[in-house]
Amino acid sequence: xxxxxxxxxxxxxxxxxxxxxxGPMGTYAGxxxxxxxxxxxQISYNVSTTLSSSAMSSHYxxxxxxxxxxxxxxxxxxxxxxxxxxxxxxxxxxxxMGSTCQAEIDFTDATLGPVRVNISFTFNGNxxxxxxxxxxxxxxxxxxxxxx
Numbered sequence: 126x127x128x129x130x131x132x133x134x135x136x137x138x139x140x141x142x143x144x145x146x147x148g149p150m151g152t153y154a155g156x157x158x159x160x161x162x163x164x165x166x167q168i169s170y171n172v173s174t175t176l177s178s179s180a181m182s183s184h185y186x187x188x189x190x191x192x193x194x195x196x197x198x199x200x201x202x203x204x205x206x207x208x209x210x211x212x213x214x215x216x217x218x219x220x221x222m223g224s225t226c227q228a229e230i231d232f233t234d235a236t237l238g239p240v241r242v243n244i245s246f247t248f249n250g251n252x253x254x255x256x257x258x259x260x261x262x263x264x265x266x267x268x269x270x271x272x273x
Contacts, residue, residue, distance in 0.1 A: 154273050162263045206220040243257055
């Protein structure tokens with residue numbers, strides 16, 4: 126079974142035009158589950174994400190041994206919306222409103238290949254819950270991380 130695009134639960138890097146996220150900055154750690162829509166099979170993972178006013182990096186460790194780290198740069202932050210950049214190429218768009226951020230990502234990663242993902246991040250105090258659909262791999266995912 127191939128899981129393309131595991132690492133798209135919570136990842137992007139803040140640029141000079143910093144996005145105001147609805148949760149505190151710092152290091153978040155948690156767990157998640159990825160479900161393959163074709164057959165309902167699941168795989169669990171651990172995630173660690175560092176979020177600051179200028180950068181965010183997420184590292185994922187899946188129960189099948191797959192490890193991956195991914196970051197995005199955020200640019201053109203204005204009126205709650207921003208552009209996600211990956212290696213200097215536009216990878217998607219996002220916005221934050223209230224306690225939720227929404228991102229639509231569509232790019233090609235050197236390791237994962239083509240990736241098209243829709244992600245929601247809901248902040249509640251020191252916890253963020255991330256839910257998404259990876260259209261490329263035919264998977265859905267949800268994770269919960271807590272500020273350390």
